[in-house]
Amino acid sequence: MTSSWQCGRYRISFDRPRVMGVLNVTPDSFSDGGRFWTLEAALERARLMIEEGADILDIGGESTRPGAPDVPAEVELQRVIPVLRALRDIRVPISVDTSKPEVMRAALEAGASIINDVRALQLPGAIDEVRDSGCGIILMHMQGQPRTMQTQPHYGDVVEEVAAWLEDRRDILTNAGIDLPRIVLDPGFGFGKTHAHNLRLLRGLGRFVQTGSPTLAGLSRKSTLGEITGKDVGQRLGASIAASIAAVEWGAQIVRVHDVAPTRDALAVWSAVRSTRSIDEIKKEWN
Ligand code: HH2
Numbered sequence: 001m002t003s004s005w006q007c008g009r010y011r012i013s014f015d016r017p018r019v020m021g022v023l024n025v026t027p028d029s030f031s032d033g034g035r036f037w038t039l040e041a042a043l044e045r046a047r048l049m050i051e052e053g054a055d056i057l058d059i060g061g062e063s064t065r066p067g068a069p070d071v072p073a074e075v076e077l078q079r080v081i082p083v084l085r086a087l088r089d090i091r092v093p094i095s096v097d098t099s100k101p102e103v104m105r106a107a108l109e110a111g112a113s114i115i116n117d118v119r120a121l122q123l124p125g126a127i128d129e130v131r132d133s134g135c136g137i138i139l140m141h142m143q144g145q146p147r148t149m150q151t152q153p154h155y156g157d158v159v160e161e162v163a164a165w166l167e168d169r170r171d172i173l174t175n176a177g178i179d180l181p182r183i184v185l186d187p188g189f190g191f192g193k194t195h196a197h198n199l200r201l202l203r204g205l206g207r208f209v210q211t212g213s214p215t216l217a218g219l220s221r222k223s224t225l226g227e228i229t230g231k232d233v234g235q236r237l238g239a240s241i242a243a244s245i246a247a248v249e250w251g252a253q254i255v256r257v258h259d260v261a262p263t264r265d266a267l268a269v270w271s272a273v274r275s276t277r278s279i280d281e282i283k284k285e286w287n
Contacts, residue, residue: 007136143192
């Protein structure tokens with residue numbers, strides 16, 4: 001198992017679970033669309049998440065919620081690049097959530113250290129954009145495309161199929177000359193998956209651990225949590241924390257969340273319960 005992740009000038013260690021804070025600079029994201037839409041609001045949100053202890057920020061300029069329309073590259077660039085430029089000097093690595101090669105190039109030039117691609121670098125030219133940059137890469141699995149992915153997702157063995165697909169994508173990258181320690185895998189909760197598929201994947205994260213690459217889990221506020229609890233998207237904090245804890249318990253190294261501070265608190269307590277180390281050591285690790 002890779003015990004750290006190489007992301008440009010950063011090396012993220014997995015001596016404890018890492019919290020990736022989500023910043024959607026979009027009008028239509030499923031849980032926070034329109035809230036961090038101006039540059040000022042986006043920067044305020046970014047600074048708050050850093051203060052709360054986010055290990056990584058993930059900035060997105062296109063919603064990938066079920067049914068979301070495609071956004072032209074110029075629009076995505078206008079949303080994401082000014083935020084990146086303004087955050088250039090912050091002390092945490094910034095990830096950009098995009099599938100478009102031209103956005104990847106501009107984001108890396110503007111200081112991003114990670115490219116998070118829900119399409120796993122499948123668009124023509126995407127691999128070339130990231131290859132020589134040294135950036136970290138998140139390869140996520142999605143069945144179909146956002147517009148239609150929830151219509152009728154179908155798998156034989158969802159865990160095996162998703163993990164094997166990600167291993168194949170990872171092989172394509174390493175054969176193209178991208179070093180393994182730059183790559184993180186993500187089963188893509190909610191991306192062409194039913195609620196049952198999502199739960200099966202969560203219980204099956206051990207299979208992703210066996211790939212030897214770090215695993216990221218993004219369950220925060222997602223509809224499966226709403227289905228279980230009957231809560232609207234704004235009321236899913238407890239459910240999201242439980243999902244993050246379950247994910248790290250099953251082997252995820254990174255959780256992608258909208259609510260950084262409560263997730264960190266929960267993970268610190270989880271670490272203390274699981275570990276035989278002293279509380280002082282745990283506090284040092286998390287504060
Ligand atoms: N989920 C979303 C977006 N990007 N990236 C990865 N690697 N993993 C995920 O699970 C993931 C992701 C969807 O969440 P959000 O960004 O909050 O919503 P939207 O796509 O509507 O902006």
